[in-house]
Amino acid sequence: NIMLRSGQRRYGGPPEGWTGPPPSKGGEVFVGKIPRDLMENELLPVFQTVGPVYEIRLMMDTNETNRGFAFVTFATPADAGKAIQKLNRYEIRPGRFIGVIRSMDNCRLFIGGIPKDKSEEEIHKEMSRITEGVVRVILYSSVADKKKNRGFAFIEYESHRAAALARRKCLPDRLLLWGKNVAVDWAEPEPVVEEEILSKVRVLYVRNLLITTKEKELEELFDTAGNGGVEKVKILNDFAFIHFGSRSQAQQAMDALQGIRVSCMLIPY
Numbered sequence: 001n002i003m004l005r006s007g008q009r010r011y012g013g014p015p016e017g018w019t020g021p022p023p024s025k026g027g028e029v030f031v032g033k034i035p036r037d038l039m040e041n042e043l044l045p046v047f048q049t050v051g052p053v054y055e056i057r058l059m060m061d062t063n064e065t066n067r068g069f070a071f072v073t074f075a076t077p078a079d080a081g082k083a084i085q086k087l088n089r090y091e092i093r094p095g096r097f098i099g100v101i102r103s104m105d106n107c108r109l110f111i112g113g114i115p116k117d118k119s120e121e122e123i124h125k126e127m128s129r130i131t132e133g134v135v136r137v138i139l140y141s142s143v144a145d146k147k148k149n150r151g152f153a154f155i156e157y158e159s160h161r162a163a164a165l166a167r168r169k170c171l172p173d174r175l176l177l178w179g180k181n182v183a184v185d186w187a188e189p190e191p192v193v194e195e196e197i198l199s200k201v202r203v204l205y206v207r208n209l210l211i212t213t214k215e216k217e218l219e220e221l222f223d224t225a226g227n228g229g230v231e232k233v234k235i236l237n238d239f240a241f242i243h244f245g246s247r248s249q250a251q252q253a254m255d256a257l258q259g260i261r262v263s264c265m266l267i268p269y
Helices: 040-048 077-087 118-130 161-170 215-225 247-257
Strands: 002-005 009-014 028-032 053-060 066-074 090-093 096-102 108-112 133-142 149-157 183-185 205-208 228-237 239-244 263-267
Touching: 002 040, 009 040, 028 077, 040 053, 040 066, 040 077, 040 090, 066 077, 077 096, 077 149, 118 133, 118 149, 118 161, 161 183, 205 247, 215 228, 215 239, 215 247, 239 247
Parallel strands: none
Antiparallel strands: 002 009, 009 053, 028 066, 028 096, 053 066, 090 096, 108 149, 108 183, 133 149, 205 239, 205 263, 228 239
C-alpha cells in the first residue's frame, strides 16, 4: 500500500495486517545517503531485520527519484535505537552506505506574547479553534502571582505533521490571539530517553509551586502517595525535586497525584 502525497512516497502508516497499537513517540529514524533510484522495496527488508516497521516515508523529487533521504518509523523507541546501532553505515548497495540517526520527532510549538491572564483551558480552546490536533497546553504560572502565566506556553500536537501544519498557519503577521500579535515557533525537542535509563529514574520534578510552599508539606504529600518512599525534598523558587528510594515508588506517587493542583513529571536521576 503505497501513497504519493506532498512530495512523499509513503508505505504503511499502518501497513497491511498491522495488529499492534500506533508507535510511541521516539520510534522514528532519519535515513540519509540513499541511492536516488532506491524505493521502499529495498529499504523495508533491511529495516525489518531490526523490528516491525510501521511506516516508511521517502522524500521524492519525482515519481521515479527520491531526494536521498527517508524516515522509517518502528513500533517502539527501542527498535529505533537498535536500527541506529545496527544499520548506520550499512552497505545497502555495493559501495553505497546509508546513514541512520534518531529523527527529531518534534510535536511541540512555543507560543510567546500571550496575555498573562489566560488559563490553560482558554489557550487550549483558542489554539484548537485555529489549528488541528492539539493534545495539551503546558503553561507556567508567574512566580509572584499564580493566577497569571508567564506570557508564553507550549502547545503539544498529536504528531509532528500536525505541529508543522499548525506552525505554517501561525507564521508571523498571520496570528492574532485575543487581539495581540503572538510569536510561534518550534519548541526545543524533548530528548528521547532509552527504556533502560528510564527504568532507573526515581526523582520527580514538581512545578508551579507557591512561594509559601514548605518542603515538609511536599514531603508528607508525596510520601503518602509513594508508599513511604520519599528520601529527600528540595525546593528551588517555584519548583522542586522529590527523591524516592525506588522507581516504583516514584511512579506510584506521580500516578496518584496527576490531575490535582500539584503538577509533576519524571526526570532522569
